[in-house]
Amino acid sequence: DAMVIQNPRYQVTQFGKPVTLSCSQTLNHNVMYWYQQKSSQAPKLLFHYYDKDFNNEADTPDNFQSRRPNTSFCFLDIRSPGLGDAAMYLCATSRPGQGGEQYFGPGTRLTVT
Amino acid sequence: EDQVTQSPEALRLQEGESSSLNCSYTVSGLRGLFWYRQDPGKGPEFLFTLYSAGEEKEKERLKATLTKKESFLHITAPKPEDSATYLCAVQSRGQNFVFGPGTRLSVLP
Numbered sequence: 065d066a067m068v069i070q071n072p073r074y075q076v077t078q079f080g081k082p083v084t085l086s087c088s089q090t091l092n093h094n095v096m097y098w099y100q101q102k103s104s105q106a107p108k109l110l111f112h113y114y115d116k117d118f119n120n121e122a123d124t125p126d127n128f129q130s131r132r133p134n135t136s137f138c139f140l141d142i143r144s145p146g147l148g149d150a151a152m153y154l155c156a157t158s159r160p161g162q163g164g165e166q167y168f169g170p171g172t173r174l175t176v177t
Numbered sequence: 178e179d180q181v182t183q184s185p186e187a188l189r190l191q192e193g194e195s196s197s198l199n200c201s202y203t204v205s206g207l208r209g210l211f212w213y214r215q216d217p218g219k220g221p222e223f224l225f226t227l228y229s230a231g232e233e234k235e236k237e238r239l240k241a242t243l244t245k246k247e248s249f250l251h252i253t254a255p256k257p258e259d260s261a262t263y264l265c266a267v268q269s270r271g272q273n274f275v276f277g278p279g280t281r282l283s284v285l286p
Contacts, residue, residue, distance in 0.1 A: 068220075168222070
């Protein structure tokens with residue numbers, strides 16, 4: 065089945081220790097998104113790629129970076145995680161065009177100790 | 178600035194007790210309004226897309242409707258397996274997606 069895969073599902077890192085989360089998709093969608101979701105809150109868009117074009121949300125901290133080496137893969141790098149970065153990180157994909165719905169992966173739960 | 182609010186924040190229903198969830202939005206040119214279901218510890222699961230006022234979509238016990246300012250998700254005769262958080266999101270002309278905070282639905286047997 066075509067899908068969005070995120071690894072790992074659970075990640076524990078230490079305060080200030082860089083961490084990378086990965087996302088892959090078999091849907092062949094042009095657009096990929098990274099969201100941060102804290103408990104009982106709305107998913108908050110961090111950035112998205114339209115093909116290789118990178119779009120950073122204005123309020124995304126500089127601590128967060130992303131890479132998309134090809135259509136299938138996208139990575140979220142957190143350079144120096146703080147306690148406030150503990151959250152669920154969701155990857156999603158969509159096709160461009162009018163109201164293209166997003167397909168989400170299962171998420172990576174990040175804990176910062 | 179695009180905004181989405183949802184009400185109520187939480188809703189408890191008895192099995193079979195129908196109700197509606199509300200999503201109110203302000204957006205600079207609506208390209209689409211989306212409903213998602215999210216189970217604890219999982220990613221959101223796509224339910225519906227609505228594009229224009231007056232449009233309706235149905236799937237099993239769920240029916241979504243859209244006006245120029247809000248959308249409703251009607252749940253008819255819910256079952257315990259319908260318990261989840263229901264998220265509403267809008268996509269603006271600028272193609273940005275904005276999510277609402279969700280409604281946590283609990284259906285008691």
